[in-house]
Amino acid sequence: MSLETPLHKVRGMGSSHSGVSHFWRQRVTAAALVPLAIWFAVSVLGLIGAHEAATLAFLSQPLNAILMAAFVVILLFHMTLGIQVVIDDYVHGNASKLLLMLAMRGFSIAAGAVSIFALLRIAGPL
Amino acid sequence: MADTPHPAHRARPLSPHLGVYRWPITMATSIVHRATGLALSAGTILLCWWLMAIASGPEAFNQFTALATTPLGEVILFGFVWSLAYHLLNGIRHLAWDLGYGFAVPTANRSGIVVIVSSIVLAIAAFALAYSGHGGYYQ
Numbered sequence: 001m002s003l004e005t006p007l008h009k010v011r012g013m014g015s016s017h018s019g020v021s022h023f024w025r026q027r028v029t030a031a032a033l034v035p036l037a038i039w040f041a042v043s044v045l046g047l048i049g050a051h052e053a054a055t056l057a058f059l060s061q062p063l064n065a066i067l068m069a070a071f072v073v074i075l076l077f078h079m080t081l082g083i084q085v086v087i088d089d090y091v092h093g094n095a096s097k098l099l100l101m102l103a104m105r106g107f108s109i110a111a112g113a114v115s116i117f118a119l120l121r122i123a124g125p126l
Numbered sequence: 127m128a129d130t131p132h133p134a135h136r137a138r139p140l141s142p143h144l145g146v147y148r149w150p151i152t153m154a155t156s157i158v159h160r161a162t163g164l165a166l167s168a169g170t171i172l173l174c175w176w177l178m179a180i181a182s183g184p185e186a187f188n189q190f191t192a193l194a195t196t197p198l199g200e201v202i203l204f205g206f207v208w209s210l211a212y213h214l215l216n217g218i219r220h221l222a223w224d225l226g227y228g229f230a231v232p233t234a235n236r237s238g239i240v241v242i243v244s245s246i247v248l249a250i251a252a253f254a255l256a257y258s259g260h261g262g263y264y265q
Contacts, residue, residue: 027224030217037214045252048261052187055180058264072173079170082163111174118177 022081029078036071043068056122065123072115076108151238152231159216162209169206208249215241215248 013019043064047055058064083104091097147153179190193199219237222228228237255261 027221030221034214034218034221037210041210041252043264045255045261046264048256049259050262050265052180052184054265055187059177059180068177072170072177076170079163079167082160083167086160086164111170114174115177118174118181121181122177 022084026078026081029074029081032074033071033078036067036074039067040071059119059122060124062123065119069116069119072119073112076112080105080108151235155216155219155238155241159213159220162213162216165205165209166213169209172202172206204249204253207252208245211248211252212241212245215245 010019016022043058047058050058059068084101087097087100087104091100176190179186194203219228219241222237223234228234
């Protein structure tokens, strides 16, 4: 039996000071990525050997553009959470850890920006 | 006293590291899950490149396709496809564990083998579909 009150327990949110939010986000993004990854695989297989015009036509359909945007954004979110754990596990110096975390998040944001820009350009003016 | 090393300089017992373990299936699948996750992270560069190539017109698109169909390009693509299949299937296995299913050691070993075999079968099937001309159904 613990003598701590529930309020005391929840205030610090454990040794990570973030409670279970990282764990939970990793699972929710994973669950969302299951159908999106299957859609992505079926789509890419369907575009094998396609010329530029056919690929452009496929991705400029609103539903496909939206699904691809969702896939890329959730994928990068899931990736950021995953690599954060790898860095936490293997990198111990404070400075190198900070630099790697910033580089990884910078990469993730850049990849997201590039992909969304590309998708906007593909989908064209509405 | 002089020939007794200071306690701080004596060889201390080390905790066992990776090299001393057998590789049980569950350990191997866990390590490969992380490795494929990192490989797929690198693969996001290919995804961005592909999307930018589609957005930039026929010349950029053909350049991407030409590079993707070189031997090295196909090896990288096969690695990407297998990593995606493995990470997806093993990810579903992890989600089942999170829901409390499949924890018994024989079950976890069996699901591990199922994931390894099916990921290889799926990756080969995807390439077989492509090579036999059965891909490209959206053209």
